[in-house]
Amino acid sequence: MTVAFYSCHTYEQPFLDAANHSHNHQLTFFSQPLTPDTVALAAGQQAICVFVNDPLTRPILQALVGLRIRLIALRCAGYNQVDIPAAHELGIRILRVPAYSPHAVAEHAVALLLALNRKTYLAYQRTKENNFTLDGLMGFDLCGKRVGVVGTGKIGAAFARIMLGFGCHVLAYDNIHSAVLQEIGVTYLPLNEVLANADVLSLHCPLLPDTHHLINASALAAMKPGAYLINTSRGALLDTPAVLRALETGQLGALGVDVYEGEDDFFYADWSDKPLPDANLNALTHLPNVLVTAHQGFFTREAMEQIARVTINNLTCLEQHQIPINEATVVV
Known part of the structure; x- marks a missing residue:
């Protein structure tokens, strides 16, 4: 053929x-x-x-x-x-x-979370300039924290298992409850309860009409102040302007994304020699508490x-x- x-x-x-x-x-x-x-x-x-x-x-x-x-x-x-x-x-x-490889995407989500929490990307930039100070680099122990997982298919399940290995309490939302995950300690809750209790929220659900902009202004307001948000699934799960406002006010503590709603025009291309015409993407890539990767979770x-x-x-x-x-x- x-x-x-x-x-x-x-x-x-x-x-x-x-x-x-x-x-x-x-x-x-x-x-x-x-x-x-x-x-x-x-x-x-x-x-x-x-x-x-x-x-x-x-x-x-x-x-x-x-x-x-x-x-x-x-x-x-x-x-x-x-x-x-x-x-x-x-x-x-x-x-x-x-x-x-569900592990590939799940592990990338963990990488984003760890980098954001321990500020390794900022530390790397500093030490390249011979700046070895620690100001502004403080993180928190993941052990004992509540991690929300939205979508417990193969990727979400792999991410949940990794978080359990860190000693986290994993709270999950999915229309289908996995008995296997429940047996190893995952607790299924309604979405509003996951949002309200999670210190970290990671999205692993498909993009459907009812999940489009799942994380919008009201969902962000329902989250714990300062919570971390990770999205390695589909960009349109996030209402990006609402997420930017939540980052600016501190309602959202940090954001790690491997996907973006308007990524088709930018990801997998080199824009380093010209202005980025997407104001929202440009804002995300320049915030110190945001880490953007270009859809490489599968890679x-x-x-x-x-x-x-x-x-x-x-x-x-x-x-x-x-x-x-x-x-x-x-x-x-």
């Missing part, structure tokens, strides 16, 4: 080539994202493969159909960027990578190997007319 890979960075290609070794698909790599202007790059291909921020809107899907493309592989788990009803209507199959060797392996297997599955197990059927 001939496949065009969009938004494909050089660090991905060795993993994809290795996974494809025994499948013999013809892979063409494009660094450009999928946009109305780059759809034409897929001419002559049988399928395309896209990443998390490549929008699959109805117009783009229609353009792909015009190029006789009926298969799209996603190198990611979530597919809120895909117009699923339009894809079904147009006869396009959408396959995804439902899970790769471990193990996760990249799994993403490449499942992506290539998905392509082979449909090529051989097998029943796909990783087809996107509902928005998650």
